[in-house]
Amino acid sequence: MDAVSFTPIGTIRTPHKRASDTPVQPAYAEGIEGRVELLPEYVQGLNDLFAFSHIYLIYHLHKAGPPSLEVIPFMQDHLRGIFATRSPRRPNPIGVSLVKLVGVKGNVLHVEDVDILDGTPLLDIKPYISRFDSREEVRSGWQDDVDEEAARKQGVRGYRAEPAEDET
């Protein structure tokens, strides 16, 4: 099938400077602030976005390792099909993160709960609309067996490995 080409529309800025230190999910990056710098030519597209509390960022996982059809996810010690995981080592390294939108100033979005590597190329922004994007009666496969406390410890990764100064 023909390749599809996309051009980044901005850059995601976060405190996560190394892939290995980046939390694996927004849920494990609570309160961590980031900035989305949209290229100025797209600023008109942000109209009305400020009134949404949560948005999806869709981005290029530009530092993902080589693709692999099976991976051992962070939260469990079993080999799993790549499409049953959120691992970045996907055939097409496209990331989707649901983050809190704190504010919009010009072409910059202030966001929270970012589990994204600094410098990540942004491809799209979509609003989170609860009546479309939330489901009840969900089965989440192997994720339902994950020990949440252990997962959280592993999932935050480098970010809280060393206590921040205000935590000591």
Place this chain on the structure above:
Amino acid sequence: MDAVSFTPIGTIRTPHKRASDTPVQPAYAEGIEGRVELLPEYVQGLNDLFAFSHIYLIYHLHKAGPPSLEVIPFMQDHLRGIFATRSPRRPNPIGVSLVKLVGVKGNVLHVEDVDILDGTPLLDIKPYISRFDSREEVRSGWQDDVDEEAARKQGVRGYRAEPAEDET
């Protein structure tokens, strides 16, 4: 910024043959069945996916009209910033749909609630994990003002404009 190139990993098959007849959201496509035909070389990546009840399909909106930074969404008669809508006319036409996973057979996924045009190139599949992907205390901007009944009527579009035989 440098363009990013992705190669489709499969094709989404649905009863929606024309963009103008395609429901605008999975919520308005309840029970509509579709098929995801993954290229055989990726089949190993589907391991463990059967145990998830819902998945995200990420795809190329290959029939989207020309990009526009402001659009009038289907559900409301106001011009809105493109990033505050789910309109396909985005700078990068990437679609994300949350669908029900009914079954996996070889390289084919059987799904329900598809709001996707037939023949759409698939880019990625991700599992829906409720503790990561569902948020409480959400504000959904202009979408919170939409009259749900009117939106549903418009949102299903062609699909139920004519009653199906079993409805007459």
